[in-house]
Amino acid sequence: MAAAPFISTSSTRARAQDSRKLGVAVCGLGKLSTDQIAPALMKTKHCRLAGIVTGTPAKAEAWKAKYGIPANSVYSYDTMQRMADNPDIDIVYVVTPNALHAQHTIQAARAGKHVFCEKPMEISVERCQQMIDACRDAKRLLGTAYRCQYDPHHLECIRLVREQVFGKPTILQAGFAIDVGPADQWRLKRELAGGGALMDVGIYALQATRYLTGEEPILVSAVETKTDPVKFAEVDESIVWTTKFPSGVVAYCSTSYKAGRIQNLRVNAENGWFELDPAFFYDGNHGRRSDGKEIRFPEIDLFAAEMDDFAQCILEGRPTKVPGEEGQRDVRILQAIYESVRSGRAVSLA
């Protein structure tokens, strides 16, 4: 999976040699940024919280006070372009609603910043392409925040598949469902979210089937249900889907904003199986294998791990394993799943 080409500027290298930490501006100060990303930035080896972008002055004040962010590194969405004059910021971590990712990524890239973008990358393949183009044109790295690709439990599952420890994989199963919470949030508004459970948490199940197989699906087929059409008037509540991969592996998957806790990933192979349950939490993921062994590793901060790797890619001038193209691939498949729901047909991706 190739990354967009970029050039690590000599000034970035020089500063990195001094501090070994790249400055990260968090763009969008919602719950994820507050509860996960900011605390994780306190643990990173190669990053530091250097700035913020927010539309809410009260949040700006709270973050300034808590993290000692200087006033000249606090931006609104309208003033982001001024970051071009701020050498203290190397990376913008875009954590805004899905349908604003392109706008904020492009602004950051034009200001000369590398961009790390939350999933889903955007709400259409075309917007993902605009983001990729903008970062390529600015010679900056674009990464997608797929934290599970840094989770030792998922990496172990990938190893078990690649080394065929239980033979060739045959049927994958993955599901991620959460209770989305209050009805007044942006995740339930089509204009900002682009979609519902599938875009937000189903994407983890989809990603997992892709990085486990190391293949791209050639066929998807999906069925939707909506048990609460008022709350979920604008976005999908629950979707189940099946996927076929070129090697013959098939997957059956689920996602929901209302089905309680589905949190699992299972690989059925010729000579056995292994699974993670829970699979997609921030921590506490673990699993088991058909030979009785456990899949359990010491906890790490996944947000710190993915940000440190992204920073190291910049410092070392190498591609990331989670480039914009990777985010775009998932968006394309998510759109095909929606198309299958709408059309009642299996959708070919070959």
Added chain:
Amino acid sequence: MAAAPFISTSSTRARAQDSRKLGVAVCGLGKLSTDQIAPALMKTKHCRLAGIVTGTPAKAEAWKAKYGIPANSVYSYDTMQRMADNPDIDIVYVVTPNALHAQHTIQAARAGKHVFCEKPMEISVERCQQMIDACRDAKRLLGTAYRCQYDPHHLECIRLVREQVFGKPTILQAGFAIDVGPADQWRLKRELAGGGALMDVGIYALQATRYLTGEEPILVSAVETKTDPVKFAEVDESIVWTTKFPSGVVAYCSTSYKAGRIQNLRVNAENGWFELDPAFFYDGNHGRRSDGKEIRFPEIDLFAAEMDDFAQCILEGRPTKVPGEEGQRDVRILQAIYESVRSGRAVSLA
């Protein structure tokens, strides 16, 4: 689910009052009959092994010797009609290859016997109807051997759904995969089996989604894969499918003859979940609930339980909960799943 009407003959009643056990002839002496059904008949309260139907003289001798079956209660497939003269046989348990079920059921019914038929009931909806018609015309009861409907673990899952202990169900997940074994068996021949993994073990997953919801699916969508096209030249190896039910519940399911051990059933509901894993074994099934409680009951012999219930239905002149119509419904849906695989479209069952 209404049963075909039938009349409990007074002679049957009279004999039952004497011995309280109905005579069962096992038709087809393969592995299931040898390892499960015959031993189970030794444990039943209301049945006894009274006869056999087989095309293999050596098997006839072995069974006669082992179970003391009288020579006049040993039949071949060509002589079954003579059972009409044998008052010692009340029920024929049809355990032959799928595509022979109609032939043997109809012969048994015409000989005046009640019929208990292994799953899948037959390989087409039309043949199932012929079986239903034959038993109705003969005023005999027709039952389908859905042993899981007698498993306390499955009955508990049904109770948890009906009483909405965890709220309304939202997403069901069910899968049953086995290693089918040698390539030279009838299960891999289309003419005898009608289909592969889906017909043989996938049917358990399908059944479970139906008896858990108490609803009939309105839409199915399926994807097939075949990693060993030589061994599985005639029948399906692996299929994943999704289903939608009228209440809005959706299910995602899998079956395979090659994917190792998939053996689970899970109900995700508004306020929690519960699951069985293993779910479909002859014994040892158990599960857990999201509130930390176990689902575990004392083991019973499921074959004995289903045969005793069928016998009691006859003795008491009441319908069975697993009538021929129930078997026919599954065959109809199995055919729709195959149609979805072939057409690449979701198939409506409404």
